[in-house]
Amino acid sequence: MNTLLITTSTSLEGYKITKQLGVVRGITVRSRSLLGNIAGGIQSLFGGQISIYTELCERTREEALQLMIEHARTMGANAIINMRYDANDVMNGITEVLAYGTAVIVEPVI
Numbered sequence: 001m002n003t004l005l006i007t008t009s010t011s012l013e014g015y016k017i018t019k020q021l022g023v024v025r026g027i028t029v030r031s032r033s034l035l036g037n038i039a040g041g042i043q044s045l046f047g048g049q050i051s052i053y054t055e056l057c058e059r060t061r062e063e064a065l066q067l068m069i070e071h072a073r074t075m076g077a078n079a080i081i082n083m084r085y086d087a088n089d090v091m092n093g094i095t096e097v098l099a100y101g102t103a104v105i106v107e108p109v110i
Contacts, residue, residue, distance in 0.1 A: 005078065006069075006079070007080070008083050009082070010082050011081065015106040015108055016107055017105070017106055018104075019104065020102060020103075021076065021077050021103040021105065022103060023100060023103070024075065024077070024080060025071060025100040026063070026066065028063045028064045030095055031093050031094045063097075065099045067099070068101065072101075075103045076105070077104060078106060079104050079105070080104070081101060081104055082101050083099065083101035
């Protein structure tokens with residue numbers, strides 16, 4: 001199985017967990033640029049979705065997810081269960097985004 005299965009659940013339907021390998025994580029720390037803050041500020045004047053921040057958040061979460069997947073692959077996992085995201089401000093304008101879960105080895109249930 002080349003694809004790494006990921007779920008927010010504690011199990012994968014149709015698979016049995018044969019081994020738990022431990023916690024895996026992907027951490028990235030990002031800041032907003034001055035130009036991004038200006039553009040976001042202008043967008044906020046008009047209300048609605050602030051696309052520049054949405055795009056930044058999406059890219060940041062995707063980067064954390066990919067780092068977590070890399071970590072799981074180095075441990076020999078073929079799945080991650082109980083996957084979660086967390087975000088914390090490190091300081092004003094700088095945010096840490098963490099993707100984490102439990103790396104496991106699963107086999108299809110026959």
